[in-house]
Amino acid sequence: MTTSYDAIVVGLGAMGSATIYQLAKRGWRVLGLDMFQPGHDQGSSHGYHRMIRRSAIQDDGYVPLADRAFELWAMLEEEAGRKLLSIVGEVRLIHPGGDPHFQSDAEEMQRRGFWEILSETDLAERFPGFRLHTGMLATYEANAGFLWSEAGIIAHIEVARQRGATIHASEEVLSWDIDGAGVKVNTTAGEYTADRLIVATGAWAADLLPGLSLPFQVIRSINGYFEPARPDWWKAESGAPDFLLYVPEGNFYGMPAVDGIGLKIGVSSKETTTARTIRRTVGADEIQALRDALDKYMPGASGPEMRHITCMDAYTRDGDFIIDRHPAHEQVIFGCGFSGRGYKFSPAVGEILADLATDGETRHDIAFLSSQRFA
Template sequence: MHGMKPTYDIIIIGLGGMGSAAAYHAARRGQRVLGIERHTLAHTLGSSHGRSRIIRQAYFEDPAYVPLLLRAYELWRQIEHDSGTHLLTITGGLMIGPPDSHTVAGALRSAREHGLEYELLDAAAIRRRFPALHPTEGTIALYEHQAGFLCPEASVTAHLQCAAALGAEIHAEEAVLTWEADTAGVTVTTSRGRYVAERLIITPGPWAPRLLADLGLPLVVERQTLHWFAPTGGLEPFLPDRFPIYIWETEDGTQFYGFPHQEGPPGGVKVALFRAGEPCDPDTVDRVVHPAEIAAMRAAIADRIPALNGNHLAAVVCMYTTTPDQHFIVGLHPQHPNVVIASPCSGHGFKFASVMGEILTDLAIDGTTRHPIRLFDPLRFRAQQAG
């Protein structure tokens, strides 16, 4: 740093899905914001890439997420308007599996509890409406009309561009080395200098175990693979106006998920196994997708979506940062009320980025938020350990 250190209201460490949205919301509220990202902006080395992320409302994980999702949709439309960028495509969505599966039963519970519009389809109705899908008898699906997908890289870019237009200072390719906090404020030391602010938001994605090491949180970073296949017989049955997003739970509890065709590289149709990863370190993760992983993906889709079992076009590696209960970690740092920590991941977080930006800004400025985030209390694991 040359000359006087600039003073900020809020520093944000990590500018992926959550940090970029926090930068935008904090700047909208008139805060002097500095956002710091260790890699390039909208990079492919963390958890906010891969061209598409599912968004849905009949949330099988827990009905407590639904109010956040309803607000998330509003805020996705807001950032689309502010940035002039198309980010959210509504396709409808299928939660597929045996009637008593977590995917189907959990989605039904959330839909009923929150009065969401849905349909229940038996196997014949699924095949009739979506001929590319071949469920076996006894498989059913909850269909929700408002599900769809987001473009993660474009979403990060839109939030950061709007934040910068509102006065936020954005630093890329700058690694955070340490951070300190006391009642006077926070100091962040990076590979380029030291910065001082009143408050700090830490949204480090798979680098959370390192940057939040002092809390001893039970975080595990898992390596995941995403795949694109060229459908035999052409793309037509997989176009977004006729093919939904889906999460499919098989009889043995395996979950896989997929999307309609998206224009642009790598082409084809994207599918992935859900929670099939191995623990990894974000700086040394194996970024090669191996033949056995492609074979495992083929095995999941071969009988269920046979037209997708064509040429394997591409695959990439991304990471989930998971907690034991698979709920997020969002809240004030237990020792430092001017530090907000967020690991809203566990493999199902990106759809919440828009509302998470609002929540993190609320917590940083006001120390509280109107949104229901009790489920995400960072201290809940200590209580479990003590118990």
């Protein structure tokens, strides 16, 4: 016998877990399906934590989305009864790298109230571990920090379940079809129908949205975790901030050591892959590149290696998200292409996807995220 729901959410990572939480909160009968267990390490949201900040260099729709995400994370913390967000600040070290606008961009961000430009003396006094090299600029953003990423997904799912949602983990969706005004979803365990289908499968989105030819590519990235040689400089408990390094060696990002977890550093990669073929091994040369960046710009951060991981992100052609309704099937809604910066926005994205499912529209300005911009 086929079981019917008001909505089916496929993919219970950052975006899908937030969506099913929002739908359950609104009283919808909702089924969540994922091929893995909640908080798994096969996608884009594992590795303990993810960065969050309120700023966006572009004066665009991401700032109000970030503001709303901060509000929703606080609400989830209260409802779930667990700590998910830590504000530790964020230091950026910026090398001009041929960009003539780097100084004016920083000054504009300071004017807008997001960044504080730090002199070399200010940087040394407040964050003595960082090293500026010739021509570089340092900034500080106070309203930034990190989210416990797996815990955030699990919290969304747990609260959704408490509100009546049905969760089927380790059940892969094989296909979906239009069923009158609704949808029929076929999985490795059975068949389900619903009035609405929300696809939030991250790097697997192309598998379930094959006819749309959405312009994103999956990028492999690596993260390394190091026990700091100078914990007085590089532990959150000692006042260490998040960091971004825009330097000739690459664009690096990371969080301080915290709660026994080593200082985390990752690097933006250009290695394209697919969700099913990603290279999970990490080479010694890749770890050395992380260590070299730390030694040059953050001495004392790269003690013994504690762990390394791979993850993947789906990057769109223009770097903006895709949130939209299927052009041929209005009962199908999708979000994908979050371009390496989506996790912090996930509660707001979940709210938007739920709005589109329940109301057909959202109060949030998402016109700039339409898939039709690529048409």
